[in-house]
Amino acid sequence: MTLLTPDGFILEAQNVAKSFPAQEQRLELFSALSLQVKPGESLAIIGRSGAGKSTLLSLLAGLDQPSSGHIKLAGRDLSLMDDAQRAAFRSQYISFIFQSFHLLPELSSLDNVRLPLEIRGDKQAEQHALQWLKEVGLEKRVHHYPAQLSGGEQQRVAIARAFVTSPQLLFADEPTGNLDDETGQQIIEQLFRLNAEQQTTLILITHDPDLASRCQRCVTLNNGHLTERSL
């Protein structure tokens, strides 16, 4: 069941600010960001290096706490939750895809994919994991270890791992950043196909204009402000 804010958003950021201590003063990355995302929507966040895209993504995903403001995710205000509640919430509703894949090297593709299910205590973990590996075209690579896979294959395992929990929200950080153009293109195709099929809300960070153009919406983070960009 999809949980929404009263206004029908799956994600809503209100006047979010983030600052860091830097020597004797505080460095303000952004002061009053607001953003709303509807269920099933795909949103690209772009901006120059150092603009704070990754920080914003961490805040939106509940991995970090804003200095002020509120972030409501699937109807719940993250700032009102403690660490354990946020972890449980993430486990239930959110998945991630990283630029560096971040697969556990000692685990096979199958084990990497079933790991989040095992953390949740899913008894059908292996079955679901196999199904998702087949979905991303790696049914012949289930027992291979990350070191035995190409970069593209590793990212596909990471995609399978992200979708296996049927998340409502998927956060992706430069998912094609470490891949060559051709492989990157294949990954993009797969990601958007699954996004459409699963009705998952996708929020991604990218420098790649092609990738950003595949999203339904695109926002630019510049000088601490978010600007909606028409596609």
Place this chain on the structure above:
Amino acid sequence: MSASVRILRRQMQGQLRTTEWRALLIATWIAITLTTLLSLLGDRLERGLLRESASVLGADMVLSSQRPIQTLRLQQATDAGLTSTSVIQFPSMISAGDEMMLSSVRIVQSPYPLRGQIQTRPSQETDIPEPGHAWVEARVMSQLGLSLGDRIELGYTELIVKAELISSPDRGSGFRSFSPQILVNEADLEASGILAPGSRAEFRLLLSGSSEQVTAFAQFLKENLGDEERLFSLQDEQPLGGNALASALSYLKLTSLIALLLSALTIFLSLKRFSQSQHLRCALLLSLGMTQRSMVVLYLMQLVLAWAVLALMGSFTGIALEHMVSRWLDELLPQSLPAPALWRYFTGAGVGLALLVLLGLPPILGLSKVSVSALFRDEDIKTERRGLALQVMCALLLLVVLLSFLEAPMAAFILLAFLLLGGAVLGTIAQFCLKHLATPLAKRLLLGRLLVMRLRQQRQWHRLQSAVAILLLTLLSVVWVSRTDLLKDWQAQIPDDTPNYFVVNIQPWQTEGLQSFLDDANVNAVFFPMVRGRITTLNGAPIHAQMTPEQLEHNTLNRELNLSWSNQAPAHNIMTEGEWWQGETSGPLISVEEEMAQILGLKLGDVLGFDLAGLEVEAQIANLRSVEWTSFQPNFYVIFDEATLNQFPATYITSFRLGQEQQELANQLVRAFPSLTLIDIDQMLLQLNQWLTRLGDSSALILALSLVCGAMLMLLTLQQALEQRRYEGALLQTLGANAKQTQQLDLLELMLLGGLCGFMAAIIAEGIIALLYIHLLDIAPQLHLGLWLTLPLASFAFFTVSGALLRKRLTLDQCYRLLRAH
């Protein structure tokens, strides 16, 4: 299988391939092994010789004297309601056929002992041997090739070996308690003809009774103790014979402190590295929904599981090593060691758990605080730097656990401070030398400047590495040399004609016969009379009142001395002040040993008063002599003029040298003069050598384990250091250097470090050994060329080979990727 168990299993399997986890396992294994070994061995030794005091004494209380116990004492003991029995113990040559052996003979009367039990094989119905029989320890039986029923000769009498003595209390004090013993009935003493007035023997009165009776009588005796009497009771912390083993035990425990410290340091560093290597993993697991609490539980489970396996392995190896060491010592110990307390088997596992949990808790709690958002930024994942109080608390708790395990907290604390301070000083000196060694080298090498720069950057790492390496190599070398070379070098420096036999308890009427026996065999021997006496006054006033507390500690004021007389200065002494008396003297004169005079502040013309068997004699100091105590000649602190002392009952002593081809003469001598005590110095040195070797082997074993820990520590930090160098190397390669040059830079640094550590260890070890030679053995120090070659080469090879094996060569492509990853 539950999910967390599966995750744990896979996690542990994967981590078995990492250096930090392996180092952690090995260091913990060694720590558990060592603590198990020491706990078991310590308990057995303590139980055997210290704790079971009653059994060691053979009574509740023992009155010991160098003279026969006065009958008054027996009467007093009976009046106090105590049971008593007398024992006489003396060294004597026992012979059987052509074989002979110096043994400690115990002459006993029934009831004996008053506490504890004598064990014999086969067991006997009587508590002591019957007249004409002897109970003999296994060492005597094996050396003399005896079987039950064989005959042995003790002085003029023959005894039948009736039983093998397995264990017995009341072994006497000092070195004699370690000599092989035989037990003989009092009725056979006279026939043996061994003891005569003035003979060297220990007379003991064993006493037992109720606790109140014993305490009251002990109090009474302490207030009325004669000069020659000593009292040993259950209240004494170290009763008879315990000192040597207690010292050995303390020595082993302190040696093990080094190993424990290194294990703790290795465990600490490997846990730190391990937790750092887990940051990414933890961030990922947290991003996948694992809670912080589950994360802590997961890693604690991993530690506890590792501990469970290591506790089994470590306890097993500890028990096996303890068996080995106690077997080494068992051959030299008077009786078999008793079994240890059951809980001692678990000490190693307990200390291991304390080490892992107390050192592991802070980094594990830190793991649950890793920043997940760093996964997005692809940067080094950091954990919150919290919990300093927890870290300090855990470190203090661990210190308490380790110090209480060593049971000598003050000594351990001092050694700990010494090691840390010494390590810091050595590390700084090594780093200073390294810098100055590299400067001239730098001018000749292409990458020289970089080397100097690296030495500057990595100075902390160099200090730690060199301190650990130098300390370990030094300690191991000192133990190794003292185990084998010390006594050998000392023996080698003894002149060839140094006597190797002493004959004591020679009665005046035997001197002529013995002299002609030795003359016939062309053996040169001078006889010295001996009268026992105690110094009582100086210039007419009690000497004790005139001395400082330090002077009162001097050997000559705390016991009866063996005094001699002579109208000629001993040929092996050198006159330093005054002149030897000639012919008739106007009054009693004495010659005093120079060092004793110096310490007690005695000068020519001073008058010393002596108590000679109850008679007061005063004599004036006529001259001072210097004495070479290690010359194996009979030497005396005080020598009288003949006229003054020859009226007192005396025995004689002599020493002589028998070459290898003359050994048979010793057997003939014992047969011709059965009541004399012949002491074979070579045999005693052999026993001492065996002790040193066994003790050396035991501590070398512990130090070898320390070395493994030290090597693990070095490999661990070396790997970390090489990773940093990898990045630097990659940068250099992209700037134009080739792979070979970056490799040369790494290896040159490690070779310099290795060679220097070995060289410094050789200097310090040689210094310590020289001090031992000068102060302990009183001989000229010698150079140990082996150390100067082995240590630098071994250390050089270790650092170079480990560096070469751990270092990974990078292709240019790999360099780019590595730099990008940073």
